Amino acid sequence: MVFLKTYDVIVIGGGPAGLSAAIYTSRANYKTLLIDKGGCLNYKIGMVHNYLGFPEGIDGKDLIQLGCKHIKLLGSETVNEEVLNVKIDDDLYIVETDKSSYAAKGLIIAMGVSYKKVNIANLEKFEGKGISYCVTCDGFFFRGKKVFVIGSKNYAAMEALELTDYTSDVTIYTNGLKPEIDDQFLEKLKAKNIGLKTKRIISFTGERMLDGIILEDGSTVKCDGVFIAVGSSGASDIALKLGIILEDGYIKVDHRQRTNLPRVYAAGDCTGGVRQIATAVGQGATAAVNLIAEFKGLEKTDYY
Amino acid sequence: MVFLKTYDVIVIGGGPAGLSAAIYTSRANYKTLLIDKGGCLNYKIGMVHNYLGFPEGIDGKDLIQLGCKHIKLLGSETVNEEVLNVKIDDDLYIVETDKSSYAAKGLIIAMGVSYKKVNIANLEKFEGKGISYCVTCDGFFFRGKKVFVIGSKNYAAMEALELTDYTSDVTIYTNGLKPEIDDQFLEKLKAKNIGLKTKRIISFTGERMLDGIILEDGSTVKCDGVFIAVGSSGASDIALKLGIILEDGYIKVDHRQRTNLPRVYAAGDCTGGVRQIATAVGQGATAAVNLIAEFKGLEKTDYY
Numbered sequence: 204m205v206f207l208k209t210y211d212v213i214v215i216g217g218g219p220a221g222l223s224a225a226i227y228t229s230r231a232n233y234k235t236l237l238i239d240k241g242g243c244l245n246y247k248i249g250m251v252h253n254y255l256g257f258p259e260g261i262d263g264k265d266l267i268q269l270g271c272k273h274i275k276l277l278g279s280e281t282v283n284e285e286v287l288n289v290k291i292d293d294d295l296y297i298v299e300t301d302k303s304s305y306a307a308k309g310l311i312i313a314m315g316v317s318y319k320k321v322n323i324a325n326l327e328k329f330e331g332k333g334i335s336y337c338v339t340c341d342g343f344f345f346r347g348k349k350v351f352v353i354g355s356k357n358y359a360a361m362e363a364l365e366l367t368d369y370t371s372d373v374t375i376y377t378n379g380l381k382p383e384i385d386d387q388f389l390e391k392l393k394a395k396n397i398g399l400k401t402k403r404i405i406s407f408t409g410e411r412m413l414d415g416i417i418l419e420d421g422s423t424v425k426c427d428g429v430f431i432a433v434g435s436s437g438a439s440d441i442a443l444k445l446g447i448i449l450e451d452g453y454i455k456v457d458h459r460q461r462t463n464l465p466r467v468y469a470a471g472d473c474t475g476g477v478r479q480i481a482t483a484v485g486q487g488a489t490a491a492v493n494l495i496a497e498f499k500g501l502e503k504t505d506y507y
Numbered sequence: 508m509v510f511l512k513t514y515d516v517i518v519i520g521g522g523p524a525g526l527s528a529a530i531y532t533s534r535a536n537y538k539t540l541l542i543d544k545g546g547c548l549n550y551k552i553g554m555v556h557n558y559l560g561f562p563e564g565i566d567g568k569d570l571i572q573l574g575c576k577h578i579k580l581l582g583s584e585t586v587n588e589e590v591l592n593v594k595i596d597d598d599l600y601i602v603e604t605d606k607s608s609y610a611a612k613g614l615i616i617a618m619g620v621s622y623k624k625v626n627i628a629n630l631e632k633f634e635g636k637g638i639s640y641c642v643t644c645d646g647f648f649f650r651g652k653k654v655f656v657i658g659s660k661n662y663a664a665m666e667a668l669e670l671t672d673y674t675s676d677v678t679i680y681t682n683g684l685k686p687e688i689d690d691q692f693l694e695k696l697k698a699k700n701i702g703l704k705t706k707r708i709i710s711f712t713g714e715r716m717l718d719g720i721i722l723e724d725g726s727t728v729k730c731d732g733v734f735i736a737v738g739s740s741g742a743s744d745i746a747l748k749l750g751i752i753l754e755d756g757y758i759k760v761d762h763r764q765r766t767n768l769p770r771v772y773a774a775g776d777c778t779g780g781v782r783q784i785a786t787a788v789g790q791g792a793t794a795a796v797n798l799i800a801e802f803k804g805l806e807k808t809d810y811y
Contacts, residue, residue, distance in 0.1 A: 219559055222559055223559045223785055226557050226559065227557060227643075230556070230557055230647050231643075231646070231647070231669075231672045231673075232650070232672050232673060233672070252534070253530050253531060253534055253792070254560070254788075255523055255526055255527045255530065255570065255573070255574050255577070255788045255791075256558070256560050256561065256565070256570055256573050256574070257560065257573070257577075258573050258574075258576040258577035258580055259580075261560070266559070266560055269559070269560050269561070269562050270559050270560070270562075272562040273559070273561075273562035276562055276563075339531075339535075339796060342535070343534050343535070346536070361805060364803055364805065365535075365799075365800075365803075368535045368536050368537070368799070369535075369536060387804075391803065391804065391805075458762065458780070476762070476793070477792065477793050477796045477797070479789075479792050479793075479796070481527055481788045481789045481791070481792035482789040482792055482793055483789070484558075484559045484785045484788060484789060485783075485785045485786040485787070485788055485789020485790060486789060487559075487785070488557070488781065488783050488785035488786055489780070489781050489783075489786055492643060492781045492783070493781070495669075495672070496669075499668055499669075499695070500695070501665065501668065501695075
């Protein structure tokens with residue numbers, strides 16, 4: 204067998220959840236490796252305006268960099284590699300990346316999720332410039348504006364309803380798909396005067412900022428903002444390969460962030476829920492504290 | 508009936524959980540009042556070294572002040588009053604303070620807990636100067652040091668075992684009480700060479716920093732640090748008065764931070780768990796997002 208560098212804890216994913224977990228494990232003197240293919244520095248987070256400690260907001264990239272600095276000060280190692288597989292070898296978990304293999308007694312999976320995109324021209328041009336993926340995060344910036352939600356399922360209805368906290372001018376575009384929205388949502392959409400249109404969108408349009416959409420018939424409809432709400436790609440193949448139980452595409456965890464496998468915890472967006480930076484940071488801490496307790500054969504939170 | 512100022516949301520408690528909740532509710536345009544008898548500025552938190560965003564640590568007071576600034580920028584109101592009672596009046600919750608009464612459609616309870624103190628001379632003199640209440644928070648500062656844990660129950664054993672991540676020189680003092688520690692813990696204490704002494708302690712001693720304890724027989728025992736582990740006073744009478752179900756002295760919540768009452772959520776230390784600033788901030792956000800969804804008759808996290 205080839206030589207494996209062995210750790211107490213491997214954290215997979217260098218977003219807010221993984222960084223928070225590594226803060227806790229390395230601060231408690233557990234030898235920690237954080238693996239992230241972006242090298243813990245390439246995370247795509249825009250400005251963050253709802254995280255305690257930063258009343259004027261903080262650029263997501265800056266927050267991630269502060270976290271990287273924090274875990275390195277505490278002795279965590281980080282590598283810029285892509286995780287390809289995870290398997291069990293006796294009592295160790297073996298993490299195989301595109302460049303090497305690593306072993307650890309415990310794992311904390313914090314790989315995040317990717318928001319699904321839509322195949323509409325100019326999408327990337329206007330991401331963060333009128334196009335957003337999260338009403339809880341960005342609805343605030345569209346107060347009193349004319350906003351469209353793109354999606355055809357309950358999730359799109361949910362996002363549209365949440366938008367009514369900020370504006371009364373909300374329309375859902377299913378982009379050519381048949382709506383699959385439950386009656387209870389349809390009633391609420393009607394009560395809030397949220398329109399539901401099924402025309403296909405071929406392009407986003409605008410100068411520097413988004414100012415409209417172009418439909419399949421060539422007509423342009425003006426708007427101030429668009430929320431993409433076609434769902435997210437759930438937990439990766441990695442979790443499935445290891446035999447971790449998923450629920451609705453997310454890693455299933457208990458209130459300790461524990462998965463179904465011994466010494467394997469998960470935190471952040473890959474576990475579903477409200478998926479905010481605040482919750483990711485809390486879940487990362489919870490996962491780490493409970494993993495450490497499990498190393499000792501204890502269930503920490505039982506004894507508080 | 509007297510005039511009541513009415514809000515969408517009242518947050519009780521101005522620590523990290525309450526502040527995070529108020530960030531989310533006020534940012535989503537829900538009229539929010541945060542009530543804290545310390546006026547959201549007198550929280551007793553020492554230096555914080557394990558919260559994402561502050562690699563060099565941040566004084567707890569500064570973090571709270573940043574939070575106060577944040578929620579005021581977003582339009583939250585705050586009052587410096589003590590909550591004496593909470594009751595239900597039709598669909599509104601009425602919060603009675605020492606100075607006034609307020610009504611709201613939804614409540615987020617984030618009142619924290621108080622660590623129980625011990626009746627030993629000079630306790631307050633050395634709090635934060637060698638005496639601590641939380642190994643997860645402060646064990647790091649006692650690496651390789653001689654440390655005592657004061658307590659007689661499983662919780663003290665738990666704290667002592669957690670200390671062995673930092674130092675091998677740990678002794679439990681029950682301070683005159685009969686130990687009530689389960690066999691599984693006693694075995695682990697023995698395996699880690701953690702002594703268990705029952706002598707009563709009459710005083711802490713030292714110059715500026717703690718350097719020992721004085722026992723009832725007048726002898727002094729040197730040490731570098733003491734962790735008080737006699738438990739914490741659970742959720743306050745307020746929760747009980749309102750009919751909120753507790754579990755082990757803490758407010759019982761589900762994964763949405765929802766209590767057993769409609770539109771009443773709880774977050775942070777008063778709900779138990781690992782009780783860290785990171786978790787409080789996450790739970791406050793979760794409580795707020797789900798309360799907002801409940802206002803709309805939705806269960807937000809179901810549709811992600």
